[in-house]
Amino acid sequence: MWCARPSILLACILSALPVSALAGFLAHGSEIHFIRGHDYFAFHSEYALKGGKQTYGFQANYPDEVFNRIFDERHDRFVGFGPEGNATLTVDESLKADVERTLGTAMRLNMGGYEERVLCYASSRPGDDTVALFTLSKCPENCQRVSEIQVRAKKREVRVLDKCGRVPGVHAGLATESGLRLGMTAAEAEAVLGKPQHIQKGLQGIMWFYAASVSVAMSGEEAWRRGFPLLERRPDPDNPGSVGFDKFIVLWLRGERVCAWRVWLDWGL
Numbered sequence: 001m002w003c004a005r006p007s008i009l010l011a012c013i014l015s016a017l018p019v020s021a022l023a024g025f026l027a028h029g030s031e032i033h034f035i036r037g038h039d040y041f042a043f044h045s046e047y048a049l050k051g052g053k054q055t056y057g058f059q060a061n062y063p064d065e066v067f068n069r070i071f072d073e074r075h076d077r078f079v080g081f082g083p084e085g086n087a088t089l090t091v092d093e094s095l096k097a098d099v100e101r102t103l104g105t106a107m108r109l110n111m112g113g114y115e116e117r118v119l120c121y122a123s124s125r126p127g128d129d130t131v132a133l134f135t136l137s138k139c140p141e142n143c144q145r146v147s148e149i150q151v152r153a154k155k156r157e158v159r160v161l162d163k164c165g166r167v168p169g170v171h172a173g174l175a176t177e178s179g180l181r182l183g184m185t186a187a188e189a190e191a192v193l194g195k196p197q198h199i200q201k202g203l204q205g206i207m208w209f210y211a212a213s214v215s216v217a218m219s220g221e222e223a224w225r226r227g228f229p230l231l232e233r234r235p236d237p238d239n240p241g242s243v244g245f246d247k248f249i250v251l252w253l254r255g256e257r258v259c260a261w262r263v264w265l266d267w268g269l
Helices: 006-016 019-026 064-070 096-103 186-193 220-225
Strands: 031-035 038-043 056-061 077-081 087-090 118-123 131-136 146-152 165-167 198-202 205-217 243-254 257-266
Touching: 038 205, 038 243, 056 205, 064 205, 087 096, 087 146, 096 118, 096 131, 096 146, 186 205, 186 243, 186 257
Parallel strands: 118 165
Antiparallel strands: 031 205, 038 056, 077 087, 118 131, 131 146, 146 257, 198 205, 205 243, 243 257
């Protein structure tokens, strides 16, 4: 397919992306305006961990294949929650009420600074050391939507463990629909996500980073659905007013096996 002008190039890029990578953006009338070819990302990956104050930054380049892998919505759907192990909770779709209906009520934790909106659950199953953390979107004005889910193999790494709910619905068998899970090998993780864009030693193992960004003209329906009705961005060719949308996936590996992972979607609202 031949692409020349920017508008035609964008159409070519969008047509090359799988429906699954775009469904969440387009299902409610939003429009993708721009897929960035590279960005610098900096964020706190270890805010929930003891001593986790460091900011990690890296320059990411992502051609179509990398963008497709990162924005694959199967990474966002975490399966296996609940006493029967049959509940799914989804990043950027599930609400606080969905989490509490599945795992029980929990106190919203003050993690300090930007992350003052975390729900924490630790496994109550004998011999199971798993913990799951859910970050709610943009508190205090909108504390309903789950913007991040993180699963860790070691309770003792979490600095707010004494405040986490103990429940049977969190366990070592949690996974994503894409196949991310605790204990998978580095080769298995790479088969799911591709080569990491950045690797760095962290507090609790070697960290693999993945990130990508798009700009979206948010529809009125989408703005209401996300709890920000005043942030509608009507498509305008001359002034799109796009909302930046970032997605991050971080894996922690110890001894060449995954000991934790997180998936986070940030609309930059």
